[in-house]
Amino acid sequence: MNQHSQITAASEELMANAIRALAMDAVQAANSGHPGAPMGLADVAAVLFNRFITLDPANSDWPDRDRFVMSAGHGSMLVYAIHHLLGYDDMGMEQIRNFRQMGYRTAGHPEYGHAKGIETTTGPLGQGIATAVGMALAERMHNARFGDDLVGHHTYVIAGDGCLMEGISHEAIDFAGHMGLGRLILFWDDNGITIDGSTDLSTSTDQRARFAAAGWHVQAVDGHDKEAVAAAIEAARADARPSMIACKTVIGFGAPNKQGTSATHGSPLGAEEIAAARAELGWTHPPFEIPQDIYTAWRTVAARGAEARAAWLTRLAANPKAAEFSASLAAPDAAALNAAIAAYKAKRSAQAPKVATRKASEMALEVVNATLANTIGGSADLTGSNNTRTKGMTPVSRDDYAGDYIHYGIREHGMAAAMNGISLHGGFLPYGGTFLAFADYCRPAIRLSALMRRPVVYVMTHDSIGLGEDGPTHQPVETIASLRAMPNLNLFRPADVVETAEMWELAAMSDSTPSVLCLSRQGLPTLRTEHVAENLTARGAYVLRETHGPRDLTLIATGSEVEIACAAADLLAEEGIKAAVVSAPCFELFTAQDAAWRAAVLGTAPRIGIEAAVRQGWDNLLRPEDGFVGMTGFGASAPAPELYEYFGITAVHTAAKARELLS
């Protein structure tokens, strides 16, 4: 390697100092931000980019680029400075000058989609590592399908002490070691400092031993010794295991009075210390001015990447799988899936099976997985409960990256973040399962799916007290509300086998919104026995049963409670009370409908909402005077039918509530 040994050590030093200068000046201008990490890491970054990383700023989405993830996202100025120096056309100096200001791309933490080349949003600590593991796994899976000519890049991550203390790092490191992700290289910014002070205050783990225990290749270097860093990267690339390089660094390197202390972590250095740092570093240029020769050095990196991409394009053109490769990166085939799901719906409406929606999800997935070539299934060790593995799927392993099903282990958080990484890498549509109650375990990563607008699919079964005996720890009474509160997340709770199929079509076709699929453990009858081609779930809510003549009442329910609503309507009909039944599988999509549709569905009659969960979140469907049948506290451990009786979520109780409401 070391293809660029013509770059003298002196110029690499300048490349690093340019990062330091931009970081300290931008933070000072913003009067907000974190200079310590970019200054401490500048040498590592200069070596990594100058000698190793392959990317093309002019084509920032080139599929075979190396991925660079700044897991210690508060060090965002490292990323922005590098992108500016490399010549990304959306990262001009006005962006650097306006770090952390409204309307600029240079947000406080790197935000995916805000600027080219930002591979993932970081800031919540540990997420970058776990997301990068997903990217590195996707790289191997894509390679297994399309070969070395088209897919062969590295994933580099910089992580701080905070990233390594967070629990998610354990899940990610364990999983990466098990999967043998040899092209994943993690730099630990071992500066011995956290916000509260020395790391001695809170940790004494031997990180090198910890990574080795998880099957990683481990090295330790002085993070300011560029040749040592380069040699370590060479060795890391040569090893078949994922690699961790512990880089002993000085936080805020170059600030003579503050470096090595937490004072440099999250505050501007101040004019005086910046002047001292300029002197210390021998950096004579004014703020936001970079000499041309330093730009030239950085642009050499960009030129190398452009050359590599050109060669890759030549290989792609000659590759028999070129069309298939491009298709893997494009939107899924909506027409094909729509046709397949419509045919499937017609069949199921006619058969009208009674199945749990988790089973119905598996049945729909058989169609989805047969139609779309690039779904990647998985579960956090609940495969048989989540029903996520369809016929013919084979496990992904270090010995077979051509598989399409991932045993994520008991690692909900790591799974969710890995799915973000797989989605960000491109080439695959990831879905993964756990129990809905354990959405809490992966919520920070779900939030990043939503924030980054990645169409990851969360298959979350056992979605209410209907799971029965496992009891309140496993019964998600408030989880649905907590997820509905999250922006840009579609939460589906289908009522039967047909709605479940419609839901899967929507989740698989989503281009910028993740989906949470809430599925029952218990069996549910088919309610949509009359086939309609239209995807009614796409409306969010619709009238499942209209009344003859004006409605006395509208019963609105989701998922397993739609059956109860229908039974209550039957009971009420015996008394001459006309109750329409509305199925509302996705509140978010319903809110997006026009006012006329919403008004027609909801009607003007009194309403009762029914959901085996807390009422919060029903604001858009119910008025204060309307009724609600659901939960007000935690669940209990007993067989499901007894729990429904005990908590009063029954047709009889609903009918009684209706009488009360109408009296």
Place this chain on the structure above:
Amino acid sequence: MNQHSQITAASEELMANAIRALAMDAVQAANSGHPGAPMGLADVAAVLFNRFITLDPANSDWPDRDRFVMSAGHGSMLVYAIHHLLGYDDMGMEQIRNFRQMGYRTAGHPEYGHAKGIETTTGPLGQGIATAVGMALAERMHNARFGDDLVGHHTYVIAGDGCLMEGISHEAIDFAGHMGLGRLILFWDDNGITIDGSTDLSTSTDQRARFAAAGWHVQAVDGHDKEAVAAAIEAARADARPSMIACKTVIGFGAPNKQGTSATHGSPLGAEEIAAARAELGWTHPPFEIPQDIYTAWRTVAARGAEARAAWLTRLAANPKAAEFSASLAAPDAAALNAAIAAYKAKRSAQAPKVATRKASEMALEVVNATLANTIGGSADLTGSNNTRTKGMTPVSRDDYAGDYIHYGIREHGMAAAMNGISLHGGFLPYGGTFLAFADYCRPAIRLSALMRRPVVYVMTHDSIGLGEDGPTHQPVETIASLRAMPNLNLFRPADVVETAEMWELAAMSDSTPSVLCLSRQGLPTLRTEHVAENLTARGAYVLRETHGPRDLTLIATGSEVEIACAAADLLAEEGIKAAVVSAPCFELFTAQDAAWRAAVLGTAPRIGIEAAVRQGWDNLLRPEDGFVGMTGFGASAPAPELYEYFGITAVHTAAKARELLS
């Protein structure tokens, strides 16, 4: 210390087989549950309880008892069987016969408060380990205050593969090693099986090396070799480090055809296999019948515990700190705190400082910590941002457990679970801080605080877009709603220095509800400039400014937006529109008020809610026709005042909305 070597190996074998029989028969009767773990762990448990554990079933809350935590909570029948055999008076055989049935104490997973001797609720994997770390730390902290005569017990945890894969285990293990918790002993049920199959499917971590890297004493034994298990426990107790004993076990041990496979994990064995297991184990007794000599053996353990407690009572009676010790375990002194907070409120109302509520929280904490002897502060590495450390607090460390402030490290989840453990142990009132956005990182443990009814206090600062430049990853737009959805959790969002003091009084005095304190980064004026002795925050919401004459409008706001509501009311007053201002610092407490209070506060005039967060959760305060000024999506990175302008959360915008509503 093998005090009971008179118990023959043969009888200990029977003690273990009694656990196995009860577990397989109870799961079979319930037709639901997990026989594999109790059967595999029966030998370890028999040795641990027979030879080591000190507890008194007749006085299950004796403070100096050993703590036993079944982190692999699905193996709940292990706990119930042991408690039955030990003679806990609420764990008769009818409880075992009715495992997982409505109204019985034998819930699917062990639920704290459902039966005596259950030290914590487990089931969500990894929580038991992290909670036990809190217990073990509390033991040392209590010991440092009251000495070996009154406090000197062990904390034993059984963890499965799932517990060790979960990220929270890393946070807990790292923290325990750092804190040098030598009286914490963890048994790893190393059975090589998870739900999906062999652990080879998803992990290849060397757990022994991993624990050693975190500073633990590590041993490995055959978990069915009782003398080896006993020797390992002896060695673990003798070592100054926390200990992990890897116990190689056979899941479902004794079921000849299914043992060692995932088939025994989470399903009944079936009548045929149970019969075969009876033959294999030589267990000739019918279901739910235990021979008297086996009861006698188990009751010897209970007698030993009763003797130990008697001796302890004698020591307590003679101890000069006896009264102080008892006070540490009792409810805090409400009268003293009420008086201190009232005096403080009077002073602050007069001074009317402009301070961020995170700073106001520190000021109130100065009063709380000076009044209550047993608060234990802490932060997940954001001490200077959360303002959680008051004057005179000293860090808790392995060298000084007498401290009262914990540097939890960048471990929100581990912190929350440790606080649960500290609270469950008794003797302390724990509070700990992080940013509100990172409530997501510890949500599973917050849920357990709520479910277990432990009055843990979560200090969560930077509670809105008002944190500014850190951007959307750090701005909790939906977090408040997600926490309000959770049963038995009080979420406070105080408007000024006075409400913040009232909030702290309520949080510190809570006996069965945890509190989340949402605090601003930005400075806020004192709005409660007129002193009233009554704790108005206890009402949940109250009229801060009433109108002269009938209201045209009611503005309802929380936290930093109450200032905006006041300014909007001023703007509207200039136009002759009379707007009352309601401050609503705690929705949960408001909902608990009587209808008259609620009606008087809310009034009948049109309403506008103001909160820099999503509207979900405002159902109880707003009607569909009322207005809301807040967020509808994720935030952005910019200075806070610009963000408030950009998102329209201003007095001017509120006034405009009011005009629209009234026109």
